[in-house]
Amino acid sequence: MATQLNNPIPLPSNKGNSCAACRVRHLAVCSMLDGGELNRLSALLTPIELAQGEPLFDEGEPATHVFNLTAGMLKLCRLLPDGRRQITGFLFPGDFLGLADRDDYICSAQAVTDVALCRFQRVKLENFFKEIPDMEHCLLGMARHELAESLDHMLLLGRKSAKERIASFIMMLSDRAVKRGLGANPVAVPMSRNDIADFLGLTTETVSRTISNLRRNGIIGTETGRKISITDMETLSALADCA
Amino acid sequence: MATQLNNPIPLPSNKGNSCAACRVRHLAVCSMLDGGELNRLSALLTPIELAQGEPLFDEGEPATHVFNLTAGMLKLCRLLPDGRRQITGFLFPGDFLGLADRDDYICSAQAVTDVALCRFQRVKLENFFKEIPDMEHCLLGMARHELAESLDHMLLLGRKSAKERIASFIMMLSDRAVKRGLGANPVAVPMSRNDIADFLGLTTETVSRTISNLRRNGIIGTETGRKISITDMETLSALADCA
DNA sequence: CGCTACGTTGACAGAGGTCAAATACTGTGG
């Protein structure tokens, strides 16, 4: 665990700190900035990398920095005093984090895979944003989006069966892959069964059993290397939507 | 259900549309406005009332209005196609709603008790807000607060036992009562067992049984008229926090 | 006074959790 970064696949990170050349720019808030603004933003950022499993920050720490994920996947989680854990979300390239926090981080962030991020000092970024017309409005839009997503997840946690949760989860991964311009079908599932369980409010065993069940019913196929192929999209989608 | 408004207790609403005289102003966004601004805000609002059970708006409708709850309690909910329901939150006097929505309402709102609200046309309110320095910032703060609350609720739905959920729920009601300047102890529980169940991801029967269990263990007392007294705050609080 | 909706309680069932063991991967060093 937490081995040093030695990914054979070149990470699409921001070598040379150039926001203009950033490969995930179209996915991030940065998409609303013009050329000159991008250059000024580049000057503000420190590129950082984290190996799989490493924490980025913990719940309750002062929220001094804001990040933009450029490669890999992060998980956000909350802990109960006795160790029970709820993963509140997974972040994909282009996602910002820390912006929705006020004084302290409201949850911990940890690397699911090796990741690359742009780190910004919160105050500097906020000062920069103040000069951009409608930036606060854009941030509000992001917060609204997160809020809508969290309502979906509450519905899942409160009312869906294990099978429906797993189906929703796979559909979510597939949808996000499409948004990032990747193929919808053999969908990458980089997180462990345990992480999936903590995201869906289940146990590792139930996640495993439910995935096996979907496989036996010909709805999905499981491949080696944490990938899942969708073999019956219609049924999977119906399960996810509880239709 | 949905009987006409005939509450014997006078609702502390905003007769005469005067924001300056509003009894919940200190609880709402309005607290950041000065005298002149308050008068202009008064001109924008239409006071409305809803009887218990009546819907305010439904998920998916265009979000044309924004509301400030001045008296009573509202519930926000999401539905699954087959009728399963998740209540995502209860609103108290001073709470805004509709502000976190973009084009359409992201969930339905319905009156738990008879309620009084200030209704604003969304565009008008947004134009007004544009002139108030830091108003967008204040809205962002509200969205952030909602986001933090929804994370708490995810943790509850994903990881807490029925007993812990009920304890958390009662503590939440008590805390909110205190914030509104009411007594912490015999806490009003205006919503039905069914609403509590749909909020906590349980069934009516489990809610009822769990409350009975807490009563038998001397942790709470149930009084007639939808009130609960906390008789062992320490234990209840420990249960709620899973400490 | 008798509806009707709401709440409580009981008996039972089943989904999902728990504990334990087997199996499959992954990365490492020989």
Add this chain to the structure above:
DNA sequence: CCACAGTATTTGACCTCTGTCAACGTAGCG
């Protein structure tokens, strides 16, 4: 390239919590 260790995943047996179905109280309200 293979053997090994360590981890992740799957599977099984069993159990518990919560859901389901049904009956019974209770509180408002006409």
